[in-house]
Amino acid sequence: MPSPPSVLILFAHPALEKSRVNAVLIEAVRGLPGVTFRDLYEEYPDFDIRVEQEQSLLLEHDIIVLQHPFYWYSSPAILKEYQDLVLQHGWAYGNGGEALTGKTVLQVITTGGRETAYQREGINRFTIRELLVPFEQTARLCGMDYLPPFVAHGSLAMTPEAALKHADDYRRVVEALRDDAVNRDPIREHDRINSEAAMAFVGVRVGG
Numbered sequence: 001m002p003s004p005p006s007v008l009i010l011f012a013h014p015a016l017e018k019s020r021v022n023a024v025l026i027e028a029v030r031g032l033p034g035v036t037f038r039d040l041y042e043e044y045p046d047f048d049i050r051v052e053q054e055q056s057l058l059l060e061h062d063i064i065v066l067q068h069p070f071y072w073y074s075s076p077a078i079l080k081e082y083q084d085l086v087l088q089h090g091w092a093y094g095n096g097g098e099a100l101t102g103k104t105v106l107q108v109i110t111t112g113g114r115e116t117a118y119q120r121e122g123i124n125r126f127t128i129r130e131l132l133v134p135f136e137q138t139a140r141l142c143g144m145d146y147l148p149p150f151v152a153h154g155s156l157a158m159t160p161e162a163a164l165k166h167a168d169d170y171r172r173v174v175e176a177l178r179d180d181a182v183n184r185d186p187i188r189e190h191d192r193i194n195s196e197a198a199m200a201f202v203g204v205r206v207g208g
């Protein structure tokens with residue numbers, strides 16, 4: 001029997017000691033069997049990323065999770081540095097660059113703004129899916145399957161109970177991806193994988 005897909009969580013938060021939501025989310029997934037958790041700021045306080053080691057880790061895992069707070073409509077800086085250095089031409093994309101083909105990317109973000117703020121009429125004018133397009137297209141260019149993101153909105157005013165509910169959903173999604181128990185096609189129609197409607201397809205083994 002083939003081993004189930006393994007999950008690599010690349011976590012980026014520059015001030016974890018002040019975190020209210022990500023700190024709760026990571027507790028739900030760190031230490032799960034088949035899951036490698038990597039705190040990029042802890043690993044690289046000087047941004048001195050060990051490219052070959054990171055590439056090896058990517059090769060060893062099938063599901064790549066990018067978890068971070070949403071900063072200036074993007075990620076904290078180390079994740080950009082990671083992309084710039086690790087996703088090399090001829091390795092991740094371009095001529096002969098097929099190292100990541102067939103892998104899956106799930107982005108897991110917390111936003112200060114509420115869901116209503118991420119609409120045409122809202123203060124941010126664009127949807128989260130639109131604002132995350134650079135991440136989605138980067139994954140696609142590398143031949144990876146980018147799933148709808150896991151989004152915990154309204155992080156600044158979030159109650160501890162709501163954060164724990166998100167953490168529980170996060171654990172379910174990670175376990176289901178690890179166990180190849182996500183019915184992907186119907187989920188693609190949803191803005192976020194953790195909406196109530198999309199979660200109905202998480203934990204459902206495709207083909208019985």
Ligand SMILES: Cc1cc2nc3c(=O)[nH]c(=O)nc-3n(C[C@H](O)[C@H](O)[C@H](O)COP(=O)(O)O)c2cc1C
Nearest residue numbers: 019020021022069070071072073110111112113155
């Ligand atoms: C530098 C910085 C930039 C931010 N930019 C955004 C943003 O563009 N959109 C948004 O909704 N929230 C933004 N926020 C709020 C963060 O997303 C929020 O602090 C985070 O989700 C809280 O998660 P934590 O409790 O794990 O720290 C920003 C916060 C900081 C510190």
